[in-house]
Amino acid sequence: MAPMSAAEKQRRYRARRDADPERRQIYLNKEKEKWRKDREEGKKKKVADLSERQKRAQRKQWRERKRKQRASAKGRTEFEAMNTPPLSPEYSLEPENAPQPGPSRQYIVGRRNIRQGRRRLKNEIKELKALLEKEKRKKEKYKKRCQRLGGEKKSPRSKVDALLRHETVSNTIRKRLLLQESIIEEIRNKYKNTKKERERQIIAKTTIGKIIKKYRLQRAAQTALGFSKKRVQRQDGGLITFERKESNRLPVDCKQKIKAFFLRDDVSRMTTGRKQTVTQKKIKKQKRLLTDSLKNLHHKFLSETEHQVSYSCFCTLRPFWVVVPTEADRETCQCRTHENLQFMANALYVQGLSATKHIEEMVDATMCDAKSKVCAYGECKDCFSTTHTLLRPPNNTEIAFTKWSLEENEKLNDGEVSGKKSTITVKTTVMTTEDALAGEFHDGLLRFRRHVFNIRWQYRAYRQLRENLRNDECLLHVDFSENYSCKYSQEVQAVHFGGSHQQATLHTGVLYTAAEQSPVTFCSISPSRRHDPPAIWAHLDPVLDMIRERYPLIKHLHVFSDGPATQYKQKGNFYLLSKEPFKKGFKNIS
Numbered sequence: 135m136a137p138m139s140a141a142e143k144q145r146r147y148r149a150r151r152d153a154d155p156e157r158r159q160i161y162l163n164k165e166k167e168k169w170r171k172d173r174e175e176g177k178k179k180k181v182a183d184l185s186e187r188q189k190r191a192q193r194k195q196w197r198e199r200k201r202k203q204r205a206s207a208k209g210r211t212e213f214e215a216m217n218t219p220p221l222s223p224e225y226s227l228e229p230e231n232a233p234q235p236g237p238s239r240q241y242i243v244g245r246r247n248i249r250q251g252r253r254r255l256k257n258e259i260k261e262l263k264a265l266l267e268k269e270k271r272k273k274e275k276y277k278k279r280c281q282r283l284g285g286e287k288k289s290p291r292s293k294v295d296a297l298l299r300h301e302t303v304s305n306t307i308r309k310r311l312l313l314q315e316s317i318i319e320e321i322r323n324k325y326k327n328t329k330k331e332r333e334r335q336i337i338a339k340t341t342i343g344k345i346i347k348k349y350r351l352q353r354a355a356q357t358a359l360g361f362s363k364k365r366v367q368r369q370d371g372g373l374i375t376f377e378r379k380e381s382n383r384l385p386v387d388c389k390q391k392i393k394a395f396f397l398r399d400d401v402s403r404m405t406t407g408r409k410q411t412v413t414q415k416k417i418k419k420q421k422r423l424l425t426d427s428l429k430n431l432h433h434k435f436l437s438e439t440e441h442q443v444s445y446s447c448f449c450t451l452r453p454f455w456v457v458v459p460t461e462a463d464r465e466t467c468q469c470r471t472h473e474n475l476q477f478m479a480n481a482l483y484v485q486g487l488s489a490t491k492h493i494e495e496m497v498d499a500t501m502c503d504a505k506s507k508v509c510a511y512g513e514c515k516d517c518f519s520t521t522h523t524l525l526r527p528p529n530n531t532e533i534a535f536t537k538w539s540l541e542e543n544e545k546l547n548d549g550e551v552s553g554k555k556s557t558i559t560v561k562t563t564v565m566t567t568e569d570a571l572a573g574e575f576h577d578g579l580l581r582f583r584r585h586v587f588n589i590r591w592q593y594r595a596y597r598q599l600r601e602n603l604r605n606d607e608c609l610l611h612v613d614f615s616e617n618y619s620c621k622y623s624q625e626v627q628a629v630h631f632g633g634s635h636q637q638a639t640l641h642t643g644v645l646y647t648a649a650e651q652s653p654v655t656f657c658s659i660s661p662s663r664r665h666d667p668p669a670i671w672a673h674l675d676p677v678l679d680m681i682r683e684r685y686p687l688i689k690h691l692h693v694f695s696d697g698p699a700t701q702y703k704q705k706g707n708f709y710l711l712s713k714e715p716f717k718k719g720f721k722n723i724s
Contacts, residue, residue, distance in 0.1 A: 215243070
């Protein structure tokens with residue numbers, strides 16, 4: 135006899151327990167007491183205490199259970215109606231012609247439903263058979279048309295048979311032709327199904343060479359193998375290389391300087407999107423966008439170093455993840471001083487007054503030493519009034535140039551002027567003369583020298599500090615991102631077209647330490663749209679705690695940010711800078 139399973143033992147135990155009313159009552163009382171304790175301890179909850187998601191899951195479970203119960207009951211009723219025989223007439227003393235009891239109503243309804251279902255299935259099968267027959271006839275029609283047009287794909291054996299239909303040849307020749315057709319078909323399929331350009335080049339190189347060209351079979355090989363005309367015409371099926379070759383004439387330190395130059399923050403800017411990456415040879419890098427044209431950057435590199443590098447070699451040594459920005463990568467945080475002076479330089483260049491329109495190159499030409507603060511601030515006796523030399527004297531001809539300017543805009547209230555004014559930035563077209571534009575450009579260029587020197591000095595100081603961090607120092611670079619609009623997955627029209635969307639503030643940053651090779655990035659999000667000093671330090675508070683916890687040796691904190699007057703450059707922010715980090719245990723702050 136087979137041993138009894140655990141499930142069978144449990145079933146028999148429950149049957150014995152439920153057969154005794156006293157034992158069953160004791161079991162029910164225990165279960166009730168256990169349920170009450172679980173309720174008090176929070177293991178079991180009422181439906182009202184559940185979360186919305188748990189409520190939906192519980193109700194879905196109830197609906198599924200009830201559906202199965204109803205389906206089971208319905209199936210049981212139909213089974214009983216179909217398998218219950220009609221009632222037998224009881225023996226009675228009634229006359230023989232007395233009416234006999236008929237079948238029940240449930241039986242009649244059940245039989246009717248079965249007949250209707252069978253009839254419906256029979257009609258559906260009949261319609262599907264007709265459709266199938268119609269499609270078969272259509273397929274045969276188009277198959278025959280294809281055969282008549284000669285478009286049917288033939289096997290190598292069929293091609294040989296068609297070729298030798300009216301010829302009598304030996305088996306050796308027939309086998310040789312069959313081998314040729316089989317090899318051609320194999321190469322054609324390999325070439326057609328290969329998606330990698332490198333593999334296609336290898337197939338072409340191994341099949342098209344000097345022998346094919348010697349017997350002038352290039353055209354026949356192109357038709358038979360499915361190659362393009364350009365592929366066949368390449369000498370010996372040579373491989374095409376798409377890689378940029380680096381020059382070996384330059385010393386290694388010069389190559390490293392060029393690559394480091396492209397990765398500087400004043401030459402290229404890092405993108406922020408997770409999908410804005412570039413992959414080459416299985417190396418994945420975050421994309422960086424150039425801030426200027428390659429020609430201008432080449433001039434800038436030559437002015438900063440003693441190496442003489444050609445423009446083509448300079449472009450070849452550009453890292454693959456540093457790319458030229460497209461229209462979708464447009465810059466939206468340009469400097470107004472730079473842009474307005476650039477507009478003037480463009481106008482002078484178009485009029486033939488200037489030999490170049492590169493404003494930083496003009497600035498360097500007006501100073502004795504571009505790296506000297508004395509020259510940049512106009513304190514040098516030799517170059518304090520030096521300006522850019524024009525190709526010809528300006529005249530009174532009217533010209534137009536573009537300019538970013540501030541304008542007062544009157545606010546409207548229901549179509550009427552409310553009396554309140556606001557200042558907006560607009561791009562306007564200014565009409566002036568060549569003489570006036572040249573004078574304005576020379577004045578702007580003298581002020582621009584200080585502006586460019588400050589930018590270069592700040593970037594240089596930032597790079598030196600980041601590259602020479604000690605073990606007890608860290609560099610924190612922070613900035614506010616644009617406010618993000620929060621959206622619902624489904625919205626009413628008033629929310630979509632109105633101003634009812636919530637906004638979230640993102641405070642982004644990068645942490646550089648000597649212990650970590652790669653920087654640590656972070657971002658904090660808040661529903662508050664404040665960007666003032668209290669909000670800044672509310673965002674930085676968990677960051678400082680993280681630094682103290684993860685890097686306990688760090689005592690000196692260097693903070694870099696941009697300089698809006700209402701945020702980081704505000705006096706309240708400097709007050710908090712002199713208080714908050716010291717509460718976290720930092721010794722020196724800059």
